Amino acid sequence: MNGGDQTKHSHDDAPELTARRAHGKRLTRQRRLVWDVLVAEADEHLSAEAIIERVQARMPGLHVATVYRNLETLVDEGLVRRTNLGRDRAYYEPARGHRHHHIVCQQCGTVSHLHDEVLGKLPARIRSVSGFELGDSEVTFFGTCATCRSS
Numbered sequence: 259m260n261g262g263d264q265t266k267h268s269h270d271d272a273p274e275l276t277a278r279r280a281h282g283k284r285l286t287r288q289r290r291l292v293w294d295v296l297v298a299e300a301d302e303h304l305s306a307e308a309i310i311e312r313v314q315a316r317m318p319g320l321h322v323a324t325v326y327r328n329l330e331t332l333v334d335e336g337l338v339r340r341t342n343l344g345r346d347r348a349y350y351e352p353a354r355g356h357r358h359h360h361i362v363c364q365q366c367g368t369v370s371h372l373h374d375e376v377l378g379k380l381p382a383r384i385r386s387v388s389g390f391e392l393g394d395s396e397v398t399f400f401g402t403c404a405t406c407r408s409s
């Protein structure tokens with residue numbers, strides 16, 4: 259981490275994390291398929307529809323409800339992170355070992371990550387004004403991305 263653009267960090271641990279997290283879990287063939295689809299685009303934020311489309315491309319005939327159920331099971335197991343990113347949309351990605359906050363462009367829908375450091379003293383300030391000690395909180399910010407701002 260060079261302290262530069264915090265929104266574009268790499269996750270080189272993804273393959274290792276994949277192996278470690280999935281190890282010991284008895285993933286059914288269907289669940290493994292959903293998991294593989296997510297890991298193949300680990301830095302993306304896929305909607306349920308996009309995941310269903312990709313899974314069905316690999317296993318034609320698999321019911322939408324089945325894909326959805328397997329997806330939710332992966333979320334329940336902590337392997338997959340579901341984030342609500344506004345407009346009644348949820349996005350899915352493989353869970354990471356560290357916390358991610360999201361910034362969403364309201365014009366093009368681009369989603370980027372922010373790490374905890376970006377929030378700076380915010381957790382301490384929240385504690386001092388409200389007495390709340392933040393738990394496993396993730397924050398989503400909405401705005402306009404650099405590309406949209408410059409066009």
Ligand SMILES: [Zn+2]
Binds near residue numbers: 354
């Ligand atoms: Zn990260």
Ligand SMILES: [Zn+2]
Binds near residue numbers: 364367407
């Ligand atoms: Zn944008």
Ligand SMILES: [Zn+2]
Binds near residue numbers: 303341358360371
């Ligand atoms: Zn994310």
